[in-house]
Amino acid sequence: MDPDERRQAILVAARRVFAAQGYHRTGIADIVGEVGIARGTFYRYFESKRSVFQEILEEMMTEVVSVVQPIDVLAPIPPQVLANLDRLVRAITAEDVCRVLFGEALGIDGEAxxxxxxxxxxxxxxxxxxxxxxxxxxxxxxGGVGLQARCLLGMLKEPVVQATLDRQELDTEQLVAEILQLLRHGILEPG
Amino acid sequence: MDPDERRQAILVAARRVFAAQGYHRTGIADIVGEVGIARGTFYRYFESKRSVFQEILEEMMTEVVSVVQPIDVLAPIPPQVLANLDRLVRAITAEDVCRVLFGEALGIDGEAxxxxxxxxxxxxxxxxxxxxxxxxxxxxxxGGVGLQARCLLGMLKEPVVQATLDRQELDTEQLVAEILQLLRHGILEPG
Amino acid sequence: MDPDERRQAILVAARRVFAAQGYHRTGIADIVGEVGIARGTFYRYFESKRSVFQEILEEMMTEVVSVVQPIDVLAPIPPQVLANLDRLVRAITAEDVCRVLFGEALGIDGEAxxxxxxxxxxxxxxxxxxxxxxxxxxxxxxGGVGLQARCLLGMLKEPVVQATLDRQELDTEQLVAEILQLLRHGILEPG
Amino acid sequence: MDPDERRQAILVAARRVFAAQGYHRTGIADIVGEVGIARGTFYRYFESKRSVFQEILEEMMTEVVSVVQPIDVLAPIPPQVLANLDRLVRAITAEDVCRVLFGEALGIDGEAxxxxxxxxxxxxxxxxxxxxxxxxxxxxxxGGVGLQARCLLGMLKEPVVQATLDRQELDTEQLVAEILQLLRHGILEPG
DNA sequence: CATGAATGAGCTTTCATTCAT
DNA sequence: TATGAATGAAAGCTCATTCAT
Known part of the structure; x- marks a missing residue:
């Protein structure tokens, strides 16, 4: 088997188990069992359990980041923003991304x-x-863009996280619509 | 030393260590070292490492929940909401609450x-x-209150989480002001 | 409470728990719980868990040994032997004696x-x-009295041990009768 | 090293240590030290300390039981019985069998x-x-075979147990001869 | 290059014993 | 003298990692 393919296979399998069981409840045994290789082989492709996780983490980050397209200021802006939002929500809605990136990653160690x-x-x-x-x-x-940005991030992330926690489907379009509505008018009626 | 005090001391120490190192990197040794008691003493007050954590978790949840006062519909509402928001942000801004409740708790096990x-x-x-x-x-x-509520939760939580991650101070009042602004008018200019 | 009485009470309680649960499964907590005293008090009367056990062991041994009366060679011998046998069987049939003396004592340590x-x-x-x-x-x-004596001891002990293991009542008289029969005629028919 | 061999080696070593020190005073450290393997290796072959012991126990029981050959009623019976007795005594005379099976096994837990x-x-x-x-x-x-059987078992077991306790050699043939004598004629002279 | 048995540091937990009150 | 909270050595077990085959 091609080394790159195998490496990829390990990565995919590890991602699956990490997402399913979390970092700490996952053993090397689970990963190699999922790929169908021996324990030792794992260590020919990755330095440690920690390092596969790091790679998966970065992979996920890249996936999420990559869906955001730069805004073309010469074209109509709202639809571009909307498309970005939509892709973003879809990206983090991927069950494994949400669980690993938002749920497990924090607290592993300083590097993560x-x-x-x-x-x-x-x-x-x-x-x-x-x-x-x-x-x-x-x-x-x-206004202060720092807080605005953080609030916006929260509006995006939290509904996704909650849906994952509750194992419920999330209607992406509805969420994007709701966020837009919020961004445009807030929640409170004027007065 | 009074048993209740000691129990409390362990709880406080454990909370500190869990917040500093996370659940998995914390050993009983760290906790008892922090309190200045012997390993065995710990087990006179708690059944297991897991159970202190659970207690801390529930303590934190109660702390957070308890700051929210029911709204008196006969009195002016906005200041009441504002006060609740303010207390809530302060509650979750407590560094250990944020780290443990939002960072570590997920993924320990099914009970947590x-x-x-x-x-x-x-x-x-x-x-x-x-x-x-x-x-x-x-x-x-x-509108659908489900998504609205989740977005609102995110606006509240995320800035706090980010501040903790970046080890930056968070200006509570400013955050509450920003959230209110967002709730009232959104972020986007009309048109 | 009188020190001697208390000491005795501990001894009695310890004997009960040792018989019920065995030496290793018995904790100091079980003993003091049974007597209704504090852990520390136990150590005012006995040096260690080990030492109460030793004392109980020796107590039991004395009990067993004491029932055997020396044979008066001037009086008719068979009834004297029979009476000794009978008392002996009764002594070791006491449930706790059998369990502790024959079941638990061996293997605790060199002293036991x-x-x-x-x-x-x-x-x-x-x-x-x-x-x-x-x-x-x-x-x-x-014949060689060494082996004869050991066989005789076995005939006596084993039925008692087995009855205790199976939690069955043992008919003492029947056992004594059987042993006598065996001693007199063996089991096999002549020829 | 062949897995079966290694497993066997652990079994043998454990048997030696259990026989020498008893179940409770034996630590995993003693066993692995005896085999010359690491602690973890032990757990590749056995689930727990308890489970090796159980296996050894059952092994010993099988060893003992297996030496008894069914009697062929068409052939002369006495020599067959004698041969069975002889093999049985030899089987339980093995020092470790006697110590573990008759001395240590009782009182470990309900399963044992x-x-x-x-x-x-x-x-x-x-x-x-x-x-x-x-x-x-x-x-x-x-006569009642129940008691007869138990007495017979005792005659067999006790001399062996006593020899082990006293760390004395036991003359198997002499013991068998004595038992036969006892079975045939008892100990007492007629009259 | 693949294997998987072997490793051993490190974990949580127990419990006989001590000692300040 | 009685107490029972405190002690800490020591136990069984796990699992990421190594390395001889």
């Missing part, structure tokens, strides 16, 4: 925390930049 | 997961009820 | 083994002496 | 007790059956 920090840092920076651009264009209310 | 589910379930139910009341009173826009 | 060795040594020596006397009087067949 | 009960039950049932057959053939005196 750092990776997460970087991930969120990047994401927030992009949202903040977008908001600042929006403010410059007069389509976003003025 | 279940406790979390119940916690979030209760919180969401309360938010949903409040939203429904608001809708009946005409102060909240109509 | 030594005590048992001494006990059996004394018992066997007495049986051997009796057999030798019998041989001299022409009422016991000649 | 049950195994012992079954072992003795089976042995007694066979002896009783033999006695009944003997009675039918007129070579065994009539």
């Amino acid at each position: 925390d750092e990776a997460l920090r970087a991930f969120y840092g990047g994401a927030l920076a992009r949202i903040e930049a977008a908001l600042r651009t929006g403010q410059a264009l007069g389509v976003v209310r003025p | 997961d279940e406790a979390l589910r119940a916690f979030y379930g209760g919180a969401l139910a309360r938010i949903e009820a409040a939203l429904r009341t608001g809708q009946a009173l005409g102060v909240v826009r109509p | 083994d030594e005590a048992l060795r001494a006990f059996y040594g004394g018992a066997l020596a007495r049986i051997e002496a009796a057999l030798r006397t019998g041989q001299a009087l022409g009422v016991v067949r000649p | 007790d049950e195994a012992l009960r079954a072992f003795y039950g089976g042995a007694l049932a066979r002896i009783e059956a033999a006695l009944r057959t003997g009675q039918a053939l007129g070579v065994v005196r009539p």
Whole structure:
């Protein structure tokens, strides 16, 4: 079997078990059992349990980040934002992404925390930049973009996390609609 | 030393260590070292490592839940909501609460997961009820309260989580102000 | 409470629990719980768990040994032997004696083994002496008294041990009758 | 090293240590030290300390039971019985069998007790059956076979147990001869 | 390169004993 | 003297990692 394929197979299997059982409840035995290789073979492709996890983590981060397309300011903006939101929700709704990235990753160790920090840092920076651009264009209310971005991130993440926790299906379109509504008008009636 | 005090001391120490190192990287040795007692003493007060954690978890949940006061519909509502928001943010901003409740608790085992589910379930139910009341009173826009509640929860939680991750101070008042602003008007300018 | 009484109470309770649960499955907690005293009090009366057990062991040995009356060679011998046998069987049939002395004592440690060795040594020596006397009087067949004595001990002990193992009542008189029959005629028909 | 061999090696070593020190004073460390393997290796071959012991126990029971050959009623019976007795004594004279099976096994836990009960039950049932057959053939005196069997078992077991306790050699042939003598004529002179 | 048996540090938990009150 | 909370050595067991085949 081709080394790259095998490596990939391990990655896929590990991702599946990590998502299903969590990092700590997953043993190397579970992973190699899932791929159908021997324990030793695993260590020819990865340095440690920790390191496969790191790779999966980064893979997931990349997947999530990659769906966000830069806004073309010359084209109509709302549909672009909407499409980005939609892709983003779909990306993090993937069950394993949500469970691993949002549920398991934090607290493994300093390195994972750092990776997460970087991930969120990047994401927030992009949202903040977008908001600042929006403010410059007069389509976003003025205000501290830091908190705005974090709130926005929360609106996006939390419904997905909750759906995963409750093992319920999430209607992506409805969520995006709700978020947009919130962004446009808030929740409270004027007055 | 008074048994209740000692029990409390262990609880406090364990909470500190769990918050600092996470559940899995914390050994009984760390806890008893922190309190300054012998290993055996720990087991006079708690059945297991798992059970102290559960107790801390529930303690934290209670702390968080307890700060939310029921709304008196005969008194002016906005300041009451605002006060609740403010207390809530302060409660979850406590560093250990955030780290343990939002970071570590998920994935320990089925029981902890279940406790979390119940916690979030209760919180969401309360938010949903409040939203429904608001809708009946005409102060909240109509819409699916389920998603609204989850988004609201996210706006609240995420900035706190991010601040903890980045080890940055969070300006509670500013956050509450931002959330209110968001609830009232959204982020986007009309048109 | 009178110290001697208390000491006795502990001894009695310990004997009960040791018999019920065995040495290793019995904790100091069980003993003090049974007497209704505090853990520390136990250690004012006995040096260790081990030492109460030793004392109980020796108590039981003494009980068993004491029922055997020396044979008065001037009086008719058979009824004296029979009475001794009868008392002996009754003594070791006491449930706790059988369980502790024959079941638990062996293998605790060198000291207990030594005590048992001494006990059996004394018992066997007495049986051997009796057999030798019998041989001299022409009422016991000649032969190596060592093995004879051990076989005799076995005939006595084993039915009792088995009855205890099976939690069945043992008919003492019937056993004594059977042993006598065996001693007199064996089991096999002549020829 | 061949897995079966290694498993066997552990079994042998454990048997040695259990016989030498008893179940409770034996730690996994003693066993693995004796075999020259690491702690973890032990657990690749056995589930627990308890389970090796159980296996050894059953092994010993099988060893003992297996030496008894069914009597061929068409051939001369006495030599067959004698041969069985002889093999039986040799089997239980093995130092470790005697110490573990007769000394340590009782009182470990319910499962071991049950195994012992079954072992003795089976042995007694066979002896009783033999006695009944003997009675039918007129070579065994009539009487309750239950007690007869238990006494017989005791005659066999006790001399062996005592020899082990005293760390003395036992002359198997002499013991068998003595038992036969006892079975044939008893100990007492007629009259 | 693949294997999987072997490794051993490290974990949680128990319980006989001590000792301040 | 009685107490029972505190002690801590030691136990059984797990599992990520190594390495001879």
